[in-house]
Amino acid sequence: MYVSSERQGNIGILTLKHQEKRNALSRALVAELIEKMDELAGARVRALILTAGVGARVWSAGHDIDELPLGEDPLHYSDSLEQLVRAVQHFPAPVIAMVSGSVWGGASELVLSCDLIIGDETSSFALTPVNLGVPYNISGTLNFMRRLPLHVAKEMLFTARPIKAREAEEWMILNHLVPQAELLQFTLALAEGIATKAPLAVAAIKEQLRMLGDSAPLQPGIFERIQELRHKVYKSRDYAEGIRAFKEKRPPQFSGE
Numbered sequence: 001m002y003v004s005s006e007r008q009g010n011i012g013i014l015t016l017k018h019q020e021k022r023n024a025l026s027r028a029l030v031a032e033l034i035e036k037m038d039e040l041a042g043a044r045v046r047a048l049i050l051t052a053g054v055g056a057r058v059w060s061a062g063h064d065i066d067e068l069p070l071g072e073d074p075l076h077y078s079d080s081l082e083q084l085v086r087a088v089q090h091f092p093a094p095v096i097a098m099v100s101g102s103v104w105g106g107a108s109e110l111v112l113s114c115d116l117i118i119g120d121e122t123s124s125f126a127l128t129p130v131n132l133g134v135p136y137n138i139s140g141t142l143n144f145m146r147r148l149p150l151h152v153a154k155e156m157l158f159t160a161r162p163i164k165a166r167e168a169e170e171w172m173i174l175n176h177l178v179p180q181a182e183l184l185q186f187t188l189a190l191a192e193g194i195a196t197k198a199p200l201a202v203a204a205i206k207e208q209l210r211m212l213g214d215s216a217p218l219q220p221g222i223f224e225r226i227q228e229l230r231h232k233v234y235k236s237r238d239y240a241e242g243i244r245a246f247k248e249k250r251p252p253q254f255s256g257e
């Protein structure tokens, strides 16, 4: 089991439980997570908390690097990470990320796609495509642009530097920065407050915000140019080197080829 599921009244709580692999978002973990999200949606929970547990050192290490394909688009539409981000965005109630510990790569996109983000003093967030030479995809890039000031998104994407809790609060990545001892109580109280409101209205407003936020008319020429840029990156020797270096537990040597 990679994910535990519980209900407290009208609140669902999903906890990532694969610390051996630092909750890497593997196909197996994502499939189990989406299945348990569907069960909780069926139970008509009015808020969903997504956590790795209070005090986790690593919330999630991001996409499972062992599952990143070489020489082809690593973040295509049906990729497990993309499926999970869409499942969160379409969940029929607010999804609250409750974060202790470090969040990496695609897991940062997952957290940013949640409706609310509550972190404690150990939380940090890193956008890491440049560590591996990954060409992030269009919807993910739009997610970053919509949730971060552009210069903040650029610093996070160009440096891959983990943004620690205090800075994450200043940069409005966190809705609330809460002491770890109060994290669960604070997050449950927030969820319970939402659960007392009219659930149909809450669900409709969440879906409106998603649809209006997603309405980004993309001219065919722009789409094709982006895909051409991305193709050059995921066909590059640097992308292969980034994956190989991670597996060999050594710093990558990028050549720009």
Ligand code: YXS
Residues within 6 Å of the ligand: 020, 021, 022, 024, 058, 060, 061, 062, 063, 064, 065, 066, 074, 104, 105, 106, 107, 127, 128, 129, 130, 131, 132, 134, 136
């Ligand atoms: O050596 P064993 O077999 O025990 O396995 C190690 C790690 O290889 C494994 N592991 C992962 N496996 C696949 N994908 C991952 N993302 C991943 N992360 C970790 O888990 C075992 C324990 O890891 P270890 O020894 O490194 O733990 P640690 O506590 O010393 O360090 C924790 C981390 C998270 C700081 C470290 O594991 C790490 O830096 N992980 C990679 C973080 C990262 O770069 N994530 C981005 C993944 S790619 C992605 O999300 C997008 C495609 S993108 O790159 O575009 O953002």
